[in-house]
Amino acid sequence: MFDAFPFDEWSEEIAEFWTFGGANSTGTYIMTGIGVAAMLLAFIGFVLLENRKLEHQAAMLKASGALERPAVVVTTVITSD
Amino acid sequence: MISSLVQSWLAQATPEELQEQISLDSQILTEQFYFWTVVIMWLIHVGFMAYEGGASRRKNVMSTAMKNILTIAVVTPTFYYFGWYIYGCFQEGWPKSGHASPDVLEGFCGATAPWSAAMGPNLQDHVSAVFFLAFLLFSWTTGSIMSGAVIERIRLSAYLILTAVLGSAVWILDAAWGWSSGGWLTTRFGFHDAIASLVVHGVAGAFAFGVLLNLGPRIGKYTADGLSRSYRGVNTHLTLMGLMLIFTGFYGFYAACLVIQSTVFPGWLNIYGSPTTLGAIAFVITIGFAGGFTGGWFASNGDPFWTLSGGLAGVISVSAGADVYHPSLSYLLAISGGMVAVWSGNYIEKKLRVDDAVGAVAVHGVCGFYGVLLVGIFAGGYPTGINNVESSMGGQLMGMLAFLPLAFLPGYVISWILKKVNLLRVPPEVELEGLDLAEFGRDFFPEFERVPEVIVEPDGREVEAAPVLLDAYWEANGRPTTPVGTGERS
Numbered sequence: 001m002f003d004a005f006p007f008d009e010w011s012e013e014i015a016e017f018w019t020f021g022g023a024n025s026t027g028t029y030i031m032t033g034i035g036v037a038a039m040l041l042a043f044i045g046f047v048l049l050e051n052r053k054l055e056h057q058a059a060m061l062k063a064s065g066a067l068e069r070p071a072v073v074v075t076t077v078i079t080s081d
Numbered sequence: 082m083i084s085s086l087v088q089s090w091l092a093q094a095t096p097e098e099l100q101e102q103i104s105l106d107s108q109i110l111t112e113q114f115y116f117w118t119v120v121i122m123w124l125i126h127v128g129f130m131a132y133e134g135g136a137s138r139r140k141n142v143m144s145t146a147m148k149n150i151l152t153i154a155v156v157t158p159t160f161y162y163f164g165w166y167i168y169g170c171f172q173e174g175w176p177k178s179g180h181a182s183p184d185v186l187e188g189f190c191g192a193t194a195p196w197s198a199a200m201g202p203n204l205q206d207h208v209s210a211v212f213f214l215a216f217l218l219f220s221w222t223t224g225s226i227m228s229g230a231v232i233e234r235i236r237l238s239a240y241l242i243l244t245a246v247l248g249s250a251v252w253i254l255d256a257a258w259g260w261s262s263g264g265w266l267t268t269r270f271g272f273h274d275a276i277a278s279l280v281v282h283g284v285a286g287a288f289a290f291g292v293l294l295n296l297g298p299r300i301g302k303y304t305a306d307g308l309s310r311s312y313r314g315v316n317t318h319l320t321l322m323g324l325m326l327i328f329t330g331f332y333g334f335y336a337a338c339l340v341i342q343s344t345v346f347p348g349w350l351n352i353y354g355s356p357t358t359l360g361a362i363a364f365v366i367t368i369g370f371a372g373g374f375t376g377g378w379f380a381s382n383g384d385p386f387w388t389l390s391g392g393l394a395g396v397i398s399v400s401a402g403a404d405v406y407h408p409s410l411s412y413l414l415a416i417s418g419g420m421v422a423v424w425s426g427n428y429i430e431k432k433l434r435v436d437d438a439v440g441a442v443a444v445h446g447v448c449g450f451y452g453v454l455l456v457g458i459f460a461g462g463y464p465t466g467i468n469n470v471e472s473s474m475g476g477q478l479m480g481m482l483a484f485l486p487l488a489f490l491p492g493y494v495i496s497w498i499l500k501k502v503n504l505l506r507v508p509p510e511v512e513l514e515g516l517d518l519a520e521f522g523r524d525f526f527p528e529f530e531r532v533p534e535v536i537v538e539p540d541g542r543e544v545e546a547a548p549v550l551l552d553a554y555w556e557a558n559g560r561p562t563t564p565v566g567t568g569e570r571s
Contacts, residue, residue, distance in 0.1 A: 023198035032162065032195045039158040043245075046151075046238040047504060050520070054236070057519035058508035067510055069555045 107343045108207040114341050115211035121333025122218040124326045126153065129225045132323025133232055136314040136439055138534060140515020141233045143525045148228045148240050152221055152248070155241045159249035160220045162195055165213055168253045169193030172263035189263075215337040216253075219281060222334065224248030226285035227492075229439035231292060233312075234299050234512050237520065239505045243495060247288050251491050255484050256280050262354045262467055271470035272480040273463065275351045276338045276362060278401035278452025279480060284488040286446015290435070291492030295500045298436030300512055301536060301546070301553040308539035309431050310549070317385065324389040328370060331396065335366050335403070353466035357404035365403040369396040369415040376419025387426070390440055391419030394448040401452040402460045414455055418448050450485075453477045509557070513550055 021027025061067060094102070130149040137145040156164075170190040192199035192209060199209035224244035231240060259266040260280040266272035274280050302310055314320060336359060340350040351357050370392045377384075377391015398418025399411045406414070426443035429435050437443070457474035465472050499505035506512075511519040518524070524531070536546035 023201065023203075024196055028196035028201075035158065035195075036162050039155075039162065042158075043155070043238075043242065046155075046241055050236055050238045051504065054507055054511055054519055057514070058510045061510040061514060067513060067551065067554065069551075 103344065110343050111341045112207040112211050115208075115215045115337060118333040118337035119211070119214045119218055122215075122222070122330050122337065125218075125222050125330030125334065126225060128323045128326030128328075128330060129228065130323065131319050131326060133229045133320075133439065135316040135319030135321075135323060136229065137232055138312055138515070139315045139526060139531075140517055140524075140534075142315055142517065144237060144516035144520050145228075145232045147520070148232070148237060149225060151237065151241055152224050152228065152244050155245045156220050156224045156248035157217060159245045160217050160253070161200075161213075164220060164249035164253045165193045165200075165216065166190075166195070167250065168216065168257045168261065171254060171257045172261045172265065174258055174265040216256075218337070219256075219277070219334070220248040220253065223252040223281050223285045226282065226441055226445045227289040227292065230289045230437045230441040231296055232438045233516065234506055235292075235296055236504060236507055239496075239499050242499070243288075243292060243492065246491055246495055247285060251288060251488055252281060252284050255284050255487055258483065259480050260352050262352070266476070266480050266483060267353050267466040268468045268470065270476035270479045271465045271472045272453075272476045273353070273456050273460065273465045273472040274401040274453050274480065275353070275357070275404040276335055276366075276400035278397055278399075279449045279484055281449070282397045282400075282445040283449025283453070283481075284484055286442045286444075286449055287485055287488035288492035289437070290442045290446060291489045291494075292496040293435050293437055293442070294493060295496040296506060298434070299438070300509060300557070301550040302436045303434055304539060305556070307434055309434070310539060311537040312546075313535055313537065313543075321385060321389055324393065328392065328396075331366060332363065335362050335400075338362070351404045355404070355465060362403045364408050365399055365406055365411045366396055368408045368412045369399040369403075369418075371395075372412040372415025373398070373419040373422075376416035376421075377423055378419075380420040380423035384423075387423050387440075390426075390444050391422055394422030394444045395419045397445060397448040398452045398455065402456040405460050405463050410459060414459070418451060421451055422448050450481055453480055509554055513554055 019027075020031050091099070126149060130146050133149065134142050134146045170193065191197055193213075194200070199206055200213065201210075203209075224247050227244060227247055228240060256264075256277075258264045259272045259274060260277060261267070264272070299312070302312075304310065338352055339357065339359060339362065340352065340354070342348060342350060347356050347358055349356070349358050373392040373395015374388055375391075376395060378388045380391065381387035395415030395418045398421070399406060399414050403411070422440065422444045425447040426437075426440040429437055429440075429442055435442070454477060456472060457477035461471070461473050463472045464470070465476075470476070496505055507516060507519070534546040534550075535543050536549050537543050538549075
C-alpha cells in the first residue's frame with residue numbers, strides 16, 4: 001500500500017467498529033431487538049390509523065344519505081267503478 | 082497526477098503486493114457492480130408506482146402510489162431482520178434434504194443474521210452488504226407485483242401485511258430452495274430458473290391470486306350476468322411510461338441475478354454457480370422484450386396496455402433459461418409468452434371472474450410457471466449448479482409443485498383471516514367515493530375540473546359510472562363481494 005498512510009494498521013482497528021458494540025455483541029443483540037419491536041409497532045400503527053380514517057369516512061358518508069337508494073314512489077289509481 | 086502515482090507504485094510492487102491488490106480490485110469491482118444494480122432496480126419501483134397510478138381512477142391515484150412507497154417501508158426491515166436469514170439458513174429445506182454439495186458457501190447462514198459482522202459497516206467485507214441490498218430490491222419487486230392486482234379496494238394496511246409476508250418470507254424461502262447454490266431443488270433435482278421466472282414472478286402471481294379470491298372484485302366490475310366491465314384509468318400514458326421504467330430496471334435486476342468473479346473465467350456465474358456471461362442474459366432480455374411486444378400486440382389485436390404487458394410477459398417467459406437460450410429461441414418463446422399472458426389474462430378476468438386490475442396473475446404468475454416449464458422442454462440436460470445435476474422436465478415440475486402451494490396458500494390464508502376480522506377491504510362507501518378522500522382527506526388534482534367518472538360496459542359502450550356503481554352497491558346491500566366463478570352477486 002501507499003507508504004504515506006498507515007492504512008493496514010488503521011483498517012484492522014476500525015474494521016468491525018460499530019456503534020453499541022461489534023458484531024455478535026450484547027449491544028447489537030439489543031439494537032436488533034429494539035428494531036424488531038419498532039417494526040412490529042409500525043405494523044400495528046398502520047392498521048389502527050387507517051382503520052380509524054376509513055371507519056370515520058364511511059360513517060360520514062352513510063350519515064349524509066348520499067349513497068341511499070331513492071325511495072320508490074308507488075302511485076295507486078282508484079277508479080270509481 | 083494520481084495515475085502517475087499508481088504507475089510508479091505498480092513498478093515497485095512485489096508479486097505478493099500485486100496479488101493482494103488484484104484481490105482487492107476484484108472485491109471493489111463486485112461491490113460497485115451490485116451497488117449500481119441496486120440503483121437501477123429502483124426504477125422498477127418508480128415504474129410500478131407510475132404504472133399502477135395511471136391504471137387507477139382519479140379518486141384512487143394517491144392511495145395506489147402510497148402502496149408502492151410503503152412497500153419499501155415494510156419489506157426493508159422485515160427482510161433485514163428475518164428474510165435474509167431465511168435465505169441463508171433454509172436452503173436445504175426442512176427436514177434437511179442431505180443433498181448439499183460440500184462446495185456450498187460455508188458459513189453463509191451465520192453471516193445472514195442481523196447482528197453478524199457481514200451485516201454492518203465492515204472494512205474487511207466489500208461484498209456482503211451490497212449482495213444483501215440486491216436481494217432486498219428483489220424482495221421489493223416481488224412484493225410490488227401483487228400491489229397492482231389489488232388496487233382500488235384493498236386496505237393499505239392489509240396490503241402492507243401481505244407484501245411483507247410475500248417479500249420477506251414466501252419468496253425468499255422459495256429462493257433458498259430453488260434459487261441458491263445450496264437449494265435442495267437444484268442440488269437434488271437440477272431445478273433451473275436462472276433469472277427468476279418462477280421464484281420471483283410466478284410465486285408473486287400465485288400469492289396474488291390467493292389474495293384476489295378473498296378480496297373480490299371492485300364494485301361494479303361485473304354485471305348481474307357475470308359479464309366484465311372496464312374502468313378508465315386516470316392516465317394510460319403514465320401506465321405505459323411506468324412499464325417502460327420497469328423494463329429499464331429489469332436490466333439491473335437481470336444483472337444482479339449473476340455473481341461476478343472477475344479473477345476466474347468467464348467472470349460471471351449464475352445464482353447456482355454455473356458459468357454464464359452478462360452479455361448472454363442481456364441479449365436474451367432484449368430480444369425477449371421484442372418477442373413479447375410482438376406476441377402481446379397480435380394476441381390483443383393491438384391493445385396498448387397488453388402490448389406492453391406482453392413485453393414483460395415475454396421476458397418473464399425466457400428468464401428461467403436466459404443463461405442458456407439462443408437468442409432466436411428466446412425470440413420465439415417470448416412471442417408465445419406475450420400471447421399466453423393476453424389469453425390467460427382474459428380467461429382470468431372473463432371466465433374465472435377474478436378482478437386482477439393490471440393482469441398481474443397472468444403476466445407474472447402464469448408466465449412465471451410457463452417459463453420454468455419451457456426450460457424442461459428446451460434446456461433439458463444442461464448441468465445445473467455445483468452438483469452438476471442435469472435440468473429435466475421432472476426437476477422443473479418438482480419446482481412448480483413445491484412453489485405453487487408455497488405461494489398460493491399463505492396469500493389465501495392470510496387474506497382470509499384479514500377478511501374475517503374486516504381488515505382486508507375498505508368499506509364499500511369509501512370505495513365508491515374514492516380511497517384518496519378517506520385516506521388523505523383531499524383530491525390530488527385540484528387544478529382540474531372533476532368530470533363524471535365513466536365505465537365501459539361489456540358491449541363496449543362508455544357510460545356514466547355513478548348509476549352503475551350505485552346500483553351495484555345497492556344490489557350488494559353494502560357488501561361488495563362477488564363470488565368467484567358464479568357471476569352472481571352475494
